[in-house]
Amino acid sequence: QARSSIGGNAQAAWEALREEAMSCTRCHLYRHATQTVFGEGPVSASMMFVGEQPGDQEDLAGHPFVGPAGQVFNRALAEAGITRDETYVTNAVKHFKFEPRGKRRIHAKPDAGEITACRWWIEQEQMLLRPKVTVALGATAARSLFGKAMTIGRERGRALTLPGEGGGTAWITVHPSYLLRLPDEAARESEYAKFVEDLRAAHALIA
Ligand code: URA
Structure with a gap:
């Protein structure tokens, strides 16, 4: 069925899905997180971006x-010429995982079990949106989308076919936090430029 003809229904279905996700207990992460951070953006978006999990600020x-x-x-999106209304932005894991250290909450990487538990939501998001292109930001997103560990260095820079219904084409790139963590400024700049190029190339796939 064409996306345009189910637009209204898709919006209502997405709202119901989001509502349901707010009380998700599929894994233990809901116990300590403030709230579920669901995906955002128009259901008509042709591009879906998948991050790892909400961070401290997203959780709040x-x-x-x-x-x-x-x-x-x-x-990077703006530099790649991508507008927000073309994009739906979500995460592989929808609750913040952290370790308390004093007053701070330190990001902890979601494990394979948590990623698998949360796949249910991303599969629903994919089926409702049926994006032309899904961009995995980093290894956790890639693992969630492909259902197995993916090596970014090897899979980056080309169109891949997603498994399952509603999948479409995927593009794997680095996570923006990786750019923030690079200690060397020259490396940070060149990696950022590569990231923008990846986004531009992924965007070209929806044309
Ligand atoms: N990092 C992510 O992967 N997702 C967010 O929403 C924020 C930071």
């Missing part, structure tokens, strides 16, 4: 990619 705000990684991501 309830929106994906609003913290430091989100700033880098937004800048």
